[in-house]
Amino acid sequence: MSSYMDFIKEQLYTLTSIPSPSGFTRKATDYLLSELSSLGYSPERSNKGNVFVTLGGSGSPLVLAAHVDTLGAMVRSIKDNGRLRPTTLGGHQWSTADGENCTIHTRDGRVYTGVVLNTEPSAHVADQKTEQLEENMEILLDENTASAKETLALGVQTGDIIAMDPRTIVTESGYIKSRFLDDKLSAAILIGLAKAIREEGWKLNRKVSLLFTVYEEVGHGGCVVSDDTEEMISVDMGCVGDDLGCTERMVSICAKDSGGPYNYDLVTTLSNIARELDLDYAIDVYPHYGSDVETALRAGYDIRHGLIGPGVYASHNYERSHMDGVRNTFELLKAYITK
Template sequence: MSVIFKKEQTIELLKRLVETPSPSGYTANVMALIAKEFDEIGVSYKKTNKGAVIATIEGTDTSRHRLLTAHTDTLGAMVKEVKSNGRLKLTTIGGFNWNAVEGEYCVIHTAGGKEVRGTILMHQTTVHVYKDAGSAERSADNIEVRIDEKVLNAEDTRGIGIEVGDFVSFDPRFEESDNGFVKSRHLDDKASTALLVELIRTLVNDDVKLPQTTHFYISNNEEIGYGGNSNIPDETVEYIAVDMGAIGDGQTSDEYTVSICAKDSSGPYHYALTQHLVGLAKGNDIAYKLDIYPYYGSDASAAIRAGFDVRHALFGPGIESSHALERTHTDSLEATADLLYAYVTSQMMD
């Protein structure tokens, strides 16, 4: 059993993270939560103009740095139109299919600070009225938000403060089972965020001396493609995205191991660094799977596209049903925590 992974502490933080609404573009509250955790830990950090938070722990070697990143932003939506019937038409934030949120409870966050409850439904939901209730296309034209207020028209809806551009967050429905499963929306990537925060807590509390100065970049725009591609220190040599492993047909990743990505839709990750991670997993008896994610990009690949001269790699817990009702297991969280610790305490490759 791992002596690094603090199960109860990590799950408690994960629950607070997923229950703090943070669709991309609306992340101030969750980033304030991260900053508060860093204050309590006593680690030095800075805030970026885009709202990210970067903590730094100085190592023995201050000339070659490492950077690890996870992201707090999630999928969500924004009000595209206040319809004539008082309901809301949405536009997506991040890549998901409408069927993944049909029937979900949600919150509309108004510019005035009001939170209004609602339900995401097909316009043609009522089977006693609409013959095509089951077959109609799940699309932005047919999906709408039924607001939990007495509204009959657009004027009524605007009267309670709802307007185009308001953010909409989805209820996470967090649940932990007695047999180790954790299911919730937004485990991508708040599971990895919780693991990074708890890694920092362990390093500081145990006064662990790292071989390299290491930065921990908690980004807030990954789901829209550019979370961790700025504010990267010039001394950074290795850049690790800590993000979910993709599970499905043809994949090796599962919910019980740490998933190390060799390639995603952006192309191969740095071969030597990826193999270094595999070697650390083998040498420390950490259960892992090496995998390729066909429809995937990360903050590490965003940094490469932005032109940074770094070795980049990607690993994280296996997440079932990504961008929908997600699930993982504490075995996967533990394996990821162990690989994180093994990596930051290992010597950098020559």
């Protein structure tokens, strides 16, 4: 087990190091295709950009879905002073990014570093605090540019991608701190699952496939799945916060979110397995949440649906989880597909 936890940790470091805001995910999916192929599978990338791979088994097809697109921003315009005015990709919160380092990716492949700041960040200058709204935020390139003309000469233009630095750290005590644990932590868990199935020859109790989506943060990542799918589980972040039972060290099983209740029988089965295995888990309701599996339902697929994941604190911020949450999620998935 420890070897797979180490592998998942390595996968997390790699995945978070690849900038992939929604709409800019080619390098992340290139990596998935390469890694899954190296494990002996035959993954495919759809026209949309999702990556799909079947791990084995037969009958009652189950899809486990995670997303590798993240929050981020795009250049909305170039200001007269050469700085960049951003527009949000996904539910990005500018209050969490004020002072964050970032990279800007141009359409001809150039990459520039920069910093996100509000329009008057200096406490020694500002008469009053500038509110951290999108219209008050700008990206300062780490280049000698003081005009729109000079910035344009660098090859930067409207529509270029702005990716926040992830700052991924796993402490000796097992805490995981990074941007984009939503959902690269669960994506790493699914790659670890694929490795364990291949190396240990797990006997799967049904046809099991993985789906890595690339537009979850903007609401339509999982709207296309294999036609034979009977059941689909989003393996995404578990919520940690006020009025919730989950901690960063648990696997969270979602009973209801903003899209309504998850399949009652599936939630019951997952929680029963977690209890029987003495896993640290919680059943919770997420008040402001939506998942890929709900997107599939809205697209008309007749499937049973569920949502689980390791507990993640401070979602859409600099997030925190724990390797115990990873382990509990991994063990629940293993038991569910082999039991």
